Amino acid sequence: MNRTAIITGASRGLGRTVAEFLAAQGYGLVITARGEEDLQAAARSLRRHGGQVIALAGDVTDPDHRRRLADAARGLGRLDILFNNASTLGATPLPPLAGYPLAELEEAFLVNVSAPLALIQEVLPLLEESGGLIVNISSDAARGGYPGWGGYGITKAALDLASLTLANELSGRWIGVVTVDPGDLRTRMHQEAFPGEDISDRPLPEVTLPFWAWLFGQPPAAVTGQRYQAQSERWEVNASALEAVAV
Amino acid sequence: MKKIELDFDRPRALQADGPPERRGLERDEVRLLVSTENGHEHARFRDLPRFLAPGTLLVVNTSATLPASLPAWHAGLGPILANVSTQYGGGLHLVELRKSASEPGPLPVEVGDAFEIAGLPARLIAPHPGLPRLWFVRVESDLRRVMERAGSPIRYGYLEAPYPAIEEYQTLFARDPGSAEMPSAGRPFTQRVVDALRAKGIALAGITLHAGVSSHEVEAEAVEDQVLYAEPFEVPKATAEAVTAARQEGRPVVAVGTTVVRALESAWDGERVRPAAGFTRLMIHPGRPVKTADGLITGLHDPLASHLALLYSIAPKERVREGYAEAVREGYLWHEFGDSHLLLTRAVPAERPAA
Numbered sequence: 001m002n003r004t005a006i007i008t009g010a011s012r013g014l015g016r017t018v019a020e021f022l023a024a025q026g027y028g029l030v031i032t033a034r035g036e037e038d039l040q041a042a043a044r045s046l047r048r049h050g051g052q053v054i055a056l057a058g059d060v061t062d063p064d065h066r067r068r069l070a071d072a073a074r075g076l077g078r079l080d081i082l083f084n085n086a087s088t089l090g091a092t093p094l095p096p097l098a099g100y101p102l103a104e105l106e107e108a109f110l111v112n113v114s115a116p117l118a119l120i121q122e123v124l125p126l127l128e129e130s131g132g133l134i135v136n137i138s139s140d141a142a143r144g145g146y147p148g149w150g151g152y153g154i155t156k157a158a159l160d161l162a163s164l165t166l167a168n169e170l171s172g173r174w175i176g177v178v179t180v181d182p183g184d185l186r187t188r189m190h191q192e193a194f195p196g197e198d199i200s201d202r203p204l205p206e207v208t209l210p211f212w213a214w215l216f217g218q219p220p221a222a223v224t225g226q227r228y229q230a231q232s233e234r235w236e237v238n239a240s241a242l243e244a245v246a247v
Numbered sequence: 248m249k250k251i252e253l254d255f256d257r258p259r260a261l262q263a264d265g266p267p268e269r270r271g272l273e274r275d276e277v278r279l280l281v282s283t284e285n286g287h288e289h290a291r292f293r294d295l296p297r298f299l300a301p302g303t304l305l306v307v308n309t310s311a312t313l314p315a316s317l318p319a320w321h322a323g324l325g326p327i328l329a330n331v332s333t334q335y336g337g338g339l340h341l342v343e344l345r346k347s348a349s350e351p352g353p354l355p356v357e358v359g360d361a362f363e364i365a366g367l368p369a370r371l372i373a374p375h376p377g378l379p380r381l382w383f384v385r386v387e388s389d390l391r392r393v394m395e396r397a398g399s400p401i402r403y404g405y406l407e408a409p410y411p412a413i414e415e416y417q418t419l420f421a422r423d424p425g426s427a428e429m430p431s432a433g434r435p436f437t438q439r440v441v442d443a444l445r446a447k448g449i450a451l452a453g454i455t456l457h458a459g460v461s462s463h464e465v466e467a468e469a470v471e472d473q474v475l476y477a478e479p480f481e482v483p484k485a486t487a488e489a490v491t492a493a494r495q496e497g498r499p500v501v502a503v504g505t506t507v508v509r510a511l512e513s514a515w516d517g518e519r520v521r522p523a524a525g526f527t528r529l530m531i532h533p534g535r536p537v538k539t540a541d542g543l544i545t546g547l548h549d550p551l552a553s554h555l556a557l558l559y560s561i562a563p564k565e566r567v568r569e570g571y572a573e574a575v576r577e578g579y580l581w582h583e584f585g586d587s588h589l590l591l592t593r594a595v596p597a598e599r600p601a602a
Contacts, residue, residue, distance in 0.1 A: 024358060024372040025385050207376045210477055213383055214526050217336025234513050236525035
């Protein structure tokens with residue numbers, strides 16, 4: 001049976017690039033994003049690779065929508081990768097924390113922390129059956145303390161901690177949980193963070209493909225609990241996997 | 248650092264077109280250029296122990312070479328070569344497609360193209376970013392087993408027939424199959440050289456770095472911007488501890504091959520070398536100095552090779568370039584079956600017992 005993945009935020013940018021990479025390898029895909037039109041355009045492109053693509057437009061903060069995504073994966077027969085990529089920057093242009101609109105901070109928490117966690121809860125049994133991998137997309141803003149990036153950064157720091165905690169709680173089971181900082185990329189989200197600025201010096205999301213090729217080739221136990229930078233000069237398996245290799 | 252700083256003149260004739268054994272030499276009878284802060288000396292590789300101090304730690308690459316060049320067939324292009332660079336797991340491989348040993352790519356192929364590697368179905372998934380001659384390829388079958396049946400060592404146009412067999416590519420230290428191309432710095436080592444080293448109190452430790460297909464010339468104008476592809480590496484606990492102890496006790500660490508420097512530097516945490524495994528694409532250049540080694544045993548590298556930037560961070564650029572000028576003058580041979588170069592950061596130790 002072909003391997004499968006759920007990808008959120010799949011109609012453009014990093015999510016779209018990873019979807020194309022997996023579709024080309026014969027993965028069955030469940031993809032989602034809020035805009036119906038862009039999502040269907042992405043689905044048409046992905047289907048050229050010949051695999052199954054289920055495109056469900058909707059909001060990841062909606063419990064019914066998350067249930068539909070899980071049901072679709074169940075319909076494909078298995079789930080190998082949950083790619084939690086959909087995010088919001090929060091308030092834009094990026095305001096300093098001292099004056100941050102709290103309603104928008106709460107909204108950012110819903111999209112960037114609660115929704116990915118809820119989707120994990122929804123598909124955990126499916127992932128466990130196939131020894132799957134949860135990928136939560138983070139950011140260097142989770143650690144940098146960059147002025148203006150506080151709202152977004154707080155949510156990504158929370159997602160980092162959620163990932164590490166889950167990895168510890170699930171250790172010994174056949175599930176991996178990693179967070180990945182993809183680095184600066186030439187995407188619409190990055191442009192929205194720098195309105196009016198020229199971001200053409202940032203690389204396209206394809207620059208991260210070697211990392212995904214590596215990550216998806218690793219057994220979940222070798223990578224679980226790690227936080228990776230997709231554009232860094234090395235990616236390591238964790239120490240317990242190394243002991244296993246040495247023996 | 249500018250690309251031009253990696254350039255030099257090397258007459259085409261100065262390249263080994265086959266193993267030294269075909270020239271009537273033992274592996275350890277190739278020439279050895281020794282470059283230190285006191286200048287350059289010429290010797291044979293088997294004299295190596297003379298140039299290393301007791302207490303030195305030599306770190307070698309234990310990767311064995313695969314017959315990674317496979318015949319392939321593409322509907323639009325006919326017969327081509329698939330040089331398998333790196334295995335990623337999950338049926339995914341990084342592959343260099345080329346017309347023949349002497350005709351490199353990139354070939355006019357596209358994402359999604361179905362083709363055959365040694366008769367087995369394969370598919371082009373995506374080009375490697377920044378390196379259009381390398382492709383991610385999906386193959387359902389185990390390519391290692393296919394290589395046993397249908398593979399031959401990757402070779403380039405400068406080798407002369409009869410071409411070396413896979414055994415001729417294995418170093419004395421080869422243990423873990425995985426390199427697309429021989430970690431060639433270890434090739435001149437023979438048991439008698441290792442025995443002589445041990446007798447002098449020089450220890451050996453191993454890392455693994457599975458070398459991919461040869462990197463081409465640096466193309467970026469600034470050397471630091473050159474895109475490298477990632478390669479699998481492992482620094483075992485025992486080796487990490489041995490290197491850290493040598494650093495702390497002030498004993499020299501000499502890397503056998505640029506792959507060893509890259510593996511050790513990838514495992515360096517700012518204070519010590521830790522056990523580590525994964526993929527690395529670390530680019531070493533004078534702006535990112537080497538912290539884990541005081542010397543390097545390596546072959547002679549081509550003009551514009553990214554390896555030269557690594558050499559410049561082991562010893563000053565002027566010393567390396569002077570050494571290369573001497574090597575050209577003295578008729579040293581380049582490439583994987585050629586002569587050898589010991590590059591030390593400092594002087595050869597004063598104590599020099601007869602070999």
